[in-house]
Amino acid sequence: MLKIHQLFLRTFVLIFLGILFTLTIVTYFWSKNIYMNQIEKNLIQNIDTFSIVVKDLDNIDTILKDLKASVNLRITIIDEKGNVIAESDKNKESMDNHSNREEVLQAKDFGIGKIVRFSNTVNKELLYIAKKVTINKNIYFIRMADYTNKITDNFIKLTAQIFGFIAFFLIIGFFITYSISIKIKKETDNILNFLTQLSDKKPTYILKSRYTQEFYKITRLLNKVALKLSKREKQKAKQTAKLKIANRQKDEIISALSHEFKNPIAIISGYSETILNDNDMPVVMKEKFLSKIHSNANKMSHIIDKLRLTLKLEEGKQELLLTPCPIKNILNDITSDLEDKYKNREIIISGEDIDLKVDETLISMAISNLIENALKYSEDEVFVELTDNSIIIKDKGIGIEAKELEKIRNKFYRVSNNGWNNSLGLGLFIVQAILSLHNFKLEINSEFNKGSEFRIKY
Numbered sequence: 001m002l003k004i005h006q007l008f009l010r011t012f013v014l015i016f017l018g019i020l021f022t023l024t025i026v027t028y029f030w031s032k033n034i035y036m037n038q039i040e041k042n043l044i045q046n047i048d049t050f051s052i053v054v055k056d057l058d059n060i061d062t063i064l065k066d067l068k069a070s071v072n073l074r075i076t077i078i079d080e081k082g083n084v085i086a087e088s089d090k091n092k093e094s095m096d097n098h099s100n101r102e103e104v105l106q107a108k109d110f111g112i113g114k115i116v117r118f119s120n121t122v123n124k125e126l127l128y129i130a131k132k133v134t135i136n137k138n139i140y141f142i143r144m145a146d147y148t149n150k151i152t153d154n155f156i157k158l159t160a161q162i163f164g165f166i167a168f169f170l171i172i173g174f175f176i177t178y179s180i181s182i183k184i185k186k187e188t189d190n191i192l193n194f195l196t197q198l199s200d201k202k203p204t205y206i207l208k209s210r211y212t213q214e215f216y217k218i219t220r221l222l223n224k225v226a227l228k229l230s231k232r233e234k235q236k237a238k239q240t241a242k243l244k245i246a247n248r249q250k251d252e253i254i255s256a257l258s259h260e261f262k263n264p265i266a267i268i269s270g271y272s273e274t275i276l277n278d279n280d281m282p283v284v285m286k287e288k289f290l291s292k293i294h295s296n297a298n299k300m301s302h303i304i305d306k307l308r309l310t311l312k313l314e315e316g317k318q319e320l321l322l323t324p325c326p327i328k329n330i331l332n333d334i335t336s337d338l339e340d341k342y343k344n345r346e347i348i349i350s351g352e353d354i355d356l357k358v359d360e361t362l363i364s365m366a367i368s369n370l371i372e373n374a375l376k377y378s379e380d381e382v383f384v385e386l387t388d389n390s391i392i393i394k395d396k397g398i399g400i401e402a403k404e405l406e407k408i409r410n411k412f413y414r415v416s417n418n419g420w421n422n423s424l425g426l427g428l429f430i431v432q433a434i435l436s437l438h439n440f441k442l443e444i445n446s447e448f449n450k451g452s453e454f455r456i457k458y
Contacts, residue, residue, distance in 0.1 A: 012177050016170055020163075027162050035158070036127065040114060043129040043144045046073065051133040051142055057085065064088040074119075074126060074145040078104060080138070090121045098141075103130040107141050116148060124149060187215050191222065198226055201233060264296035309430060320359045320437055327391065328353040330360065331384060334368045342375045351386030356458060358438055366434040367391065370454045373428075378451065391456040400446040 050067075054060070057077070064075050068088035077086040082099025084092045098104050106113025107130040118125045126145035133142055187209055197203040203226045209215040271289040275281060281289075312318040328349065335347040356363075370393045374382040378397025385392040428442075435442050435456060446452035 012174065016174060020167065020170060023166050024159070024163055028159055031158055031162070039127060039146055040129060043073070043127070043146060044112065044131065046071070047129065047131045047133070047142050047144055050075070051131070051135065054135060056136055060086040061092075074122065076143040076145075078130075078141040078143060080140070085140075095121070101130075103128045103143060104141050106130070107132045119145070183211060187211055191218065194222060198222070198229065201229065261300060264300045267296045268293050318362075318437065320362070322357045322359055324355050324357050325360050325363070326353050326355055327386060330364050330367065334364060334371060335384075338368070338372060338375060345375055346381045347371060347375075347384060348381055349384045349386070354386060354388070362434045363438065366431045367393075367456070369428075369431050370456075374452070374454075389457055393454045394451065396451040399448040399450050399452055400444070401448050
């Protein structure tokens with residue numbers, strides 16, 4: 001298979017030879033026709049001049065001999081009956097009657113006759129021109145002939161000159177075309193090299209070409225393709241990184257779920273086995289064990305409910321039942337439940353009460369989650385403050401490191417450094433999702449080892 005510049009050159013050489021051959025043939029016949037017409041006109045003019053000069057036919061043979069030596073033309077004078085009465089190249093006595101010669105017949109009918117014919121007399125091919133004239137009231141045919149070999153020789157010189165002229169310009173065109181083909185080869189090689197690198201997804205340079213508009217457009221498109229592929233590779237790398245993180249999170253989630261369910265299942269299994277194996281167990285102890293089984297079953301149910309709620313919130317399937325609610329009443333209910341769970345801990349509520357149009361169940365869950373987090377990760381009082389535009393939960397606990405502040409809102413994200421562990425990593429995600437449904441905003445400010453502030457802005 002040929003390269004493009006080789007194909008280009010081969011095509012040009014064939015076209016070059018075809019044009020040269022065609023032009024030579026056309027020029028040959030065109031020039032020959034012009035040259036023959038010119039010779040014909042010259043012979044006719046010579047005949048006209050000769051017919052005017054010759055007043056009588058005395059000493060005509062001598063005149064023809066002298067004229068032959070001067071102009072190198074064959075001259076024949078023929079009478080009306082076809083008899084040769086004067087001839088420049090041969091003895092007229094030995095010549096046949098010319099009344100049936102083609103040029104003489106044409107001259108009889110049309111006044112002038114012409115033909116190209118080989119002459120046995122001079123053993124050469126000649127162009128014959130015969131013209132009917134009147135000399136001393138008698139009709140004669142003056143015939144002049146020029147040698148075609150002389151015409152051919154002159155024409156060959158002319159053709160050679162024309163051929164050389166055409167060849168000169170075609171050769172110049174060839175070298176110009178050859179230089180163009182070399183440039184095209186460089187451009188195509190550059191594009192092929194770029195495509196090779198592009199196939200390996202590692203182009204090391206930006207493709208440039210201003211040689212032609214087509215090459216310019218091709219290089220621009222290839223650069224755009226390379227840029228898009230580069231962006232896709234980066235996106236794939238990001239997606240791969242995300243998948244790795246997701247897989248790691250999945251492992252952590254499975255680990256967290258196993259941990260969350262392990263203790264309740266162990267407790268339920270242990271207490272139920274004890275009850276089944278001890279028929280004489282006191283009623284008080286049996287009730288205590290059953291209570292433990294019940295509370296741990298509720299704990300497992302609560303974990304499952306939290307996972308289901310997370311899925312609903314994420315898929316946007318959780319519906320809101322909005323009603324005007326006094327926030328202090330919600331806070332009082334939450335603190336009452338949490339103080340029973342966290343003995344010897346105090347939750348201090350301050351600020352004026354305010355009514356908000358909220359889903360009471362969901363907003364209670366969100367606020368309760370934030371307050372319980374504050375109780376888990378601090379040992380002092382937890383402060384809840386109501387303002388005109390926000391609910392603020394403050395603690396003096398271990399705080400959250402700056403690098404973790406944005407991440408803790410993500411689903412299943414668990415902070416485990418320095419003892420800060422948000423269980424399954426669903427608590428703050430659920431809080432954020434519930435607040436977003438209400439068009440509320442959660443702001444978190446925290447200093448490590450000094451405490452945290454969670455602000456619900458409405």
